[in-house]
Amino acid sequence: MKTYSIDDLSITCEKQGADKYIKISYPFRYGKYAEIKSDNYTFQFNLNGEIKTIQGRGEGWLDAAEWLKRNAGNDWTYFAAGGYTGAYDFTGEYYVPCLPYDSNGIFGHNRFQSPEVTHAFEAWHQLINRLNAIDKTATPNKINGFINRILLMGPKTLEQRAHNLHEIIGGRVSVLPPDTRHVEYDVIPLTIADGCLYNCGFCRVKSGNGFKCREKQNILDQILQLKRLYNKDIVNYNSIFLGQHDALFAGPELIEYAAMQSYEILGLKNSVIKGPRLFLFGSVDSIFRADASLFEMLNKLPYDTFINIGLESADPATFEMIQKPLNKKKVTLAFHKMMKINKKYTKVEISANFLYGADLPETHMPSILDLTRNQLDHFHSKGTIYFSPLENIGSIQEVKNKFTEFKTLCRLPVFIYLIQRL
Ligand code: SF4
Incomplete structure (x- = not known):
């Protein structure tokens, strides 16, 4: 030095x-x-x-x-x-x-x-x-x-290099999973599937396209181009974000392929920062579709994997207002599946997002508390709940008061989702 x-x-x-x-x-x-x-x-x-x-x-x-x-x-x-x-x-x-x-x-x-x-x-x-x-x-x-x-x-x-990054992966990452805070948001993005399943009315980050997986060859091409772009600094990365909004729905074969090819080709084993991590989004339907073999596979990867699921609410009136095609029953089942996976697989953590907004129905927050308190018999350290603020959140002081009250009652870790793009 x-x-x-x-x-x-x-x-x-x-x-x-x-x-x-x-x-x-x-x-x-x-x-x-x-x-x-x-x-x-x-x-x-x-x-x-x-x-x-x-x-x-x-x-x-x-x-x-x-x-x-x-x-x-x-x-x-x-x-x-x-x-x-x-x-x-x-x-x-x-x-x-x-x-x-x-x-x-x-x-x-x-x-x-x-x-x-x-x-x-x-x-x-x-x-x-x-x-x-x-x-x-x-x-x-x-x-x-x-x-x-x-x-x-x-x-x-630097501007041109950012443009190159976005060209390689097919556009800017409009939002990173909240769990990427664990690596100070330093992830290499790799797109394995475009679009999402629901195209909800309230969402500000959606691409507007239907869900579509990338071909393996396309994923491989991205990894090779990313390796060239990140060049010497690649040794400073230990984490991959599999985009876009519902990589979990891409299924075990494509996820494993993308995770392992990036691990090998980008040399994550040789990163100067230890503890490789894999981040992706999922949805209620992708968590239903994912069977035990997918989580067994993730648990064997050389990464700790964080999957973030958008549950948004457990309240019928809220689903109607935000125009999200989900219902209380599906969200409740997805939530309990998430808790089971978190308990069973040491190297996989599923977190969940819920909305926070001043204009949401009064039944919204109690519906989340019912899930995350009444339906759990003790505190769990795995399975973080993130509140994702909508445009109108009301007064900051009120947000802080409500959040603190919720956090005290909830039987899971609870944080605010700080939406960040890449
Ligand atoms: S909330 Fe998720 S599923 Fe709904 S439109 Fe946005 S990205 Fe798609």
Whole structure:
């Protein structure tokens, strides 16, 4: 970890963060990266030279424990420190990701409008100009190589690379499963099936297309192209998201094929971050269709698998209002199947989403509590319930009060779904 100084810049080409994801209440970095520190900012870059995080210091920055992080879709997220304001109780994380686009984040302010964040982006652009102007004749080769990589990855190139990512997988990931919070949303997306089964009236993330599986050859082509795109930085990934909205319905053969091909070809075994994880969405009908052999297969994969099911409600009036073709009986059966699977398979966890909205019928919340409290005889640590806020959630204080009351009564872990795209 040798550091080289040029004027006020301290440049370190090889830094090593943690080798597994943990829940921690102070800024923490994972995997291998490189770093440049100026008087006021710390800029971190991935192994391809792409900017990864920016963290300010001193008076020109909002909070010493907060930082900006860029993902492979070229979106920036502001990680706000929430550890001391009870955010962990609401989200399961000590940091609250604040997004620059419309989401359902109910915690924290939109930091992207603050001058401190604007200045941080300006500082990154100024850094690129400075690196461009440095006389590199006397600097070590390693430093020059690193600087050249950064210069190749300017804002336009980063935009183009995000575009390439979306082209490979067939479009932007409109929403990641809530469980991807366990890996700080750092997943490689791979589309194994497009569309979804229900095309519900209320949904803001649907593609509008009917469900259709991809061919194996298409999945293989995506993996090979993803390997080229992520390039040197692939060693910093240990998790795959199988998209789009109902990969579980693709069935065991395609899921196993996609999971194993990506594990082998993307070299997840050699990731510098341990504990590979597989994330996917499912639906009520896909969980009915999935038999024991599918879960046996998942349990034997070299991943811990997280499946997130959209149950939304257990209330007939709510289903009618949100135009989702489900009913109380189906949701109740799916919920109990989920609980059985969570109990039986150590490496598989199924979580469930329910809606939260100020305009939903009064019978909505009690229907969920009936399932998640009255129909369970004790607390279960597996089978997280996520509340997915609709556009109108009413007052934040009321949300917090209702959520806290629900959390106290529910016999499963309960968190708010922070909708995030990729
Ligand atoms: S809620 Fe799920 S099933 Fe319904 S439209 Fe949205 S993605 Fe499709």
